[in-house]
Amino acid sequence: MRHLIVGSGPAGVVAAETLRKADPAAEITILCGEGEAPYSRMAIPYLLKGDIPEAGTHLRKEPGHYDRLRIVLVKAQAQSVDTAARTVALSSGSSLPYDRLLIATGSRPSLEKIPGIDLPGVHACWTLADARAILEKAKPGARVVQMGAGFVGCIIMEGLLSRGVDLTILVRSGYMVRRMMNPTASGLLRSWCEAKGVKILTHTQPKGLTSVDGVLQVDLGEGRILPADFYLSAVGVDPNLGFLAGSGIEIRQGIVVDPNQQSSVPGVYAAGDVAESVDCLTGQRGVNAIQPNAVEQGRIAALNMAGRPAAFKGSLVFNVLTTLGLVSSSFGLWEGVPGGESTEVVDPSHWRYLNLQFDGERLVGANSVGFTNHVGALRGLIEGRVKLGVWKARLMQDPTQVMQAYLGAAQKLG
Amino acid sequence: MQKSLHLDPNKCTGCLQCEMACAWENHRSFTIAKSRIKVFTFHEPGRFVPYTCTQCDEAWCMMACPTDAIRLDPVTGAKVVLEPSCVGCKVCTIACPFGTINYVSDTGKVQKCDLCVGASGPACEKACPTGAITYVDADWTGLDKMRQWAGKTDTNPATV
Ligand SMILES: Cc1cc2nc3c(=O)[nH]c(=O)nc-3n(C[C@H](O)[C@H](O)[C@H](O)COP(=O)(O)OP(=O)(O)OC[C@H]3O[C@@H](n4cnc5c(N)ncnc54)[C@H](O)[C@@H]3O)c2cc1C
Numbered sequence: 144m145r146h147l148i149v150g151s152g153p154a155g156v157v158a159a160e161t162l163r164k165a166d167p168a169a170e171i172t173i174l175c176g177e178g179e180a181p182y183s184r185m186a187i188p189y190l191l192k193g194d195i196p197e198a199g200t201h202l203r204k205e206p207g208h209y210d211r212l213r214i215v216l217v218k219a220q221a222q223s224v225d226t227a228a229r230t231v232a233l234s235s236g237s238s239l240p241y242d243r244l245l246i247a248t249g250s251r252p253s254l255e256k257i258p259g260i261d262l263p264g265v266h267a268c269w270t271l272a273d274a275r276a277i278l279e280k281a282k283p284g285a286r287v288v289q290m291g292a293g294f295v296g297c298i299i300m301e302g303l304l305s306r307g308v309d310l311t312i313l314v315r316s317g318y319m320v321r322r323m324m325n326p327t328a329s330g331l332l333r334s335w336c337e338a339k340g341v342k343i344l345t346h347t348q349p350k351g352l353t354s355v356d357g358v359l360q361v362d363l364g365e366g367r368i369l370p371a372d373f374y375l376s377a378v379g380v381d382p383n384l385g386f387l388a389g390s391g392i393e394i395r396q397g398i399v400v401d402p403n404q405q406s407s408v409p410g411v412y413a414a415g416d417v418a419e420s421v422d423c424l425t426g427q428r429g430v431n432a433i434q435p436n437a438v439e440q441g442r443i444a445a446l447n448m449a450g451r452p453a454a455f456k457g458s459l460v461f462n463v464l465t466t467l468g469l470v471s472s473s474f475g476l477w478e479g480v481p482g483g484e485s486t487e488v489v490d491p492s493h494w495r496y497l498n499l500q501f502d503g504e505r506l507v508g509a510n511s512v513g514f515t516n517h518v519g520a521l522r523g524l525i526e527g528r529v530k531l532g533v534w535k536a537r538l539m540q541d542p543t544q545v546m547q548a549y550l551g552a553a554q555k556l557g
Numbered sequence: 558m559q560k561s562l563h564l565d566p567n568k569c570t571g572c573l574q575c576e577m578a579c580a581w582e583n584h585r586s587f588t589i590a591k592s593r594i595k596v597f598t599f600h601e602p603g604r605f606v607p608y609t610c611t612q613c614d615e616a617w618c619m620m621a622c623p624t625d626a627i628r629l630d631p632v633t634g635a636k637v638v639l640e641p642s643c644v645g646c647k648v649c650t651i652a653c654p655f656g657t658i659n660y661v662s663d664t665g666k667v668q669k670c671d672l673c674v675g676a677s678g679p680a681c682e683k684a685c686p687t688g689a690i691t692y693v694d695a696d697w698t699g700l701d702k703m704r705q706w707a708g709k710t711d712t713n714p715a716t717v
C-alpha cells in the first residue's frame with residue numbers, strides 16, 4: 144500500500160507515524176512543500192523570542208527519526224491531483240502515484256486586500272521563512288505596525304517586543320482576540336499590553352501602504368499616516384487548497400470530510416487546518432485551525448487509511464494564548480447559548496478572570512485570564528458533555544472549583 | 558512491566574505528605590503548590606481526593622506538543638516532559654482533559670507526573686502513610702482508566 148501525505152506539519156507527521164504503527168509494511172511518503180524539515184508553526188513565537196534555535200521548532204528531535212520509521216520525506220510541492228489516475232503532480236515536474244492520499248496542507252495567511260500589500264517590508268508571521276525575515280528586521284527601535292490581534296497576532300508580540308521594536312497594533316474591530324475572548328477578557332488583555340508599552344489602535348484598518356525612501360507609510364485614512372520599518376499582517380488564515388482545482392474533491396470552507404476524515408473522493412483523506420469537519424458541540428461544519436485538532440485528525444485519518452476504522456468525535460474549538468506573559472484561554476461556546484446561564488469572577492488588579500457558560504446541567508464554554516492550573520479539566524467537562532449534577536450550583540457560586548467539579552462529576556470521586 | 562499509581566480516596570486523610578514528597582523530589586522545595594500530585598478537598602462530604610496523571614494511553618499532551626517535549630518512557634509507560642525542548646506554549650495543558658499537566662511560571666515550562674522517572678519508584682507512594690497511594694501493575698488500574706475519560710462512552714452514567 145502506497146500512502147502519500149501532502150504537507151509536513153503536525154497533521155501530516157502524526158498521520159505518517161500512526162500509519163507506520165498501523166501498517167508496518169506500507170510505503171509512506173510526506174511532501175514537504177516549504178523544503179524545510181517538518182516543523183511546527185506554533186514554535187515560531189519562541190524562535191522570535193530567542194528561546195530556541197530553528198531546530199527547536201522541529202516537530203521531531205530524534206536524529207534519524209523518519210528514516211527509522213521508513214517515512215520518506217520529499218522536498219516538493221504538490222501542484223495538482225489526478226484522483227482518477229491516483230497521482231499527484233509535483234513542482235519538480237515529476238509525479239507520484241498513491242493508493243491512499245492524505246491532504247494535510249494546512250493554511251496560509253489571508254493578507255488584507257489593500258494597495259501596497261505586496262511591497263517589500265510587508266510580512267506575515269506564518270512560516271519559518273517569515274520568521275527569518277522578521278528576525279532580520281526586528282532590530283531595536285525598528286517601527287513595526289502589525290495589523291491584527293487574533294491569537295497569532297497576540298502570541299508573537301512578546302518575541303517582537305523582546306527585540307526592542309516599537310510596536311503599534313491595528314485592530315479592525317473594537318476588541319483583541321475577538322474570535323476567542325469575550326469583551327471582559329479581551330479588555331484585560333488590552334490594558335495589559337498597553338501597560339507593557341504596546342500602542343493599540345482599535346476600529347482601525349489601513350487603507351493602503353506606500354513606500355517612501357524605504358520606509359513604509361501606513362495610510363489609516365483621514366490624513367493619518369504611520370511610518371513603519373516593517374508591516375506585519377496577522378489577519379487570519381485560509382486553507383491551502385489551490386492545487387486541488389479540478390480534482391473533483393468537494394471543498395466548501397475547507398475540504399469536506401466525513402467522520403473518518405475521508406473526502407468526497409474515496410481514498411483521499413484530509414486532516415488539520417485544511418479540513419472542514421463537524422464541531423463537537425454545535426454539529427456545525429467548519430475549519431478549526433488549531434494544533435490539537437490537526438494531530439487528532441491526522442491520527443484518525445491514518446487509522447482509516449490503514450484500514451482500521453476510526454471516527455473523529457468532532458472538533459472542539461479551544462485555545463491557550465500567552466500575550467506578553469499574560470495567559471488566557473478559551474473553550475467551546477464561550478459566548479454562551481440561548482437560554483443558557485453563566486457565572487464569572489473578575490479580579491482586574493491581579494489580571495485574573497474566569498467565565499463559565501452552561502447549557503442546562505452541562506458546561507459548554509469558558510474564558511479565562513490568569514488561570515493556568517488544571518485548565519485541561521475544562522476540556523474534560525465540556526467535550527465530555529459531563530452532567531454536572533450538584534456541581535452546577537457549586538460552580539455558579541465559585542467558578543474556580545473547576546477541577547473539583549471535574550473530579551466530582553466526571554470521575555465520581557468527590 | 559508497565560506500572561501506574563493507584564489512588565484511593567477512601568484511605569486518604571489529607572495529610573499532604575505526598576505533595577511534600579513530590580515537591581521535594583522535583584523542586585528540592587517543600588512548597589506544596591509545586592507538587593505534581595494534588596489532594597483535592599471536598600468540604601461537604603469531608604473527603605480528600607489525591608489526583609495526578611494516569612499516564613493515559615491517548616496521551617493527549619504528548620500528541621499535542623509541537624516540539625516533541627513529551628516522550629514515552631518505555632520502561633514504565635510514563636509520559637515524561639523533557640524540559641529543554643519545552644517552549645512553554647501550554648497547549649498540552651488544555652489538551653489534557655484531566656487537568657493534570659500544568660504550567661510552572663518559575664521555569665516557564667510545564668510539569669506532570671512522570672512516576673519519578675529514573676528514581677526507584679514514585680516519591681508520593683513512598684511518603685503516603687496510609688496506603689492511599691500504591692504503585693501497581695498498569696492492568697490493575699485499567700478499570701479506573703476506563704472511567705477516566707468519562708465523556709468517551711455513551712453508556713457512562715455521567716454522560717448522556
Ligand atoms: C505563529 C503561530 C502560532 C501559533 N500558535 C498556536 C497555538 O498556540 N495553539 C494552536 O493550537 N495553534 C497555533 N497555531 C496554529 C497551528 O500552527 C496550526 O493549527 C497547525 O500548524 C496546523 O497543522 P497542519 O498540519 O494542519 O498544517 P501546517 O502546520 O500549516 O502544515 C501544512 C504543511 O503543508 C505544506 N504544504 C502546503 N501546501 C503544500 C503543497 N501544495 N505541497 C506540499 N506541501 C504543502 C506546508 O508547507 C506545511 O508544511 C499557530 C500558528 C502560527 C503561525
Ligand code: SF4
Pocket residue numbers: 621622623624625626627638642643644645646647648649650666667
Ligand atoms: S508547554 Fe511544553 S510540553 Fe507542553 S505542548 Fe508546549 S512545548 Fe510541549
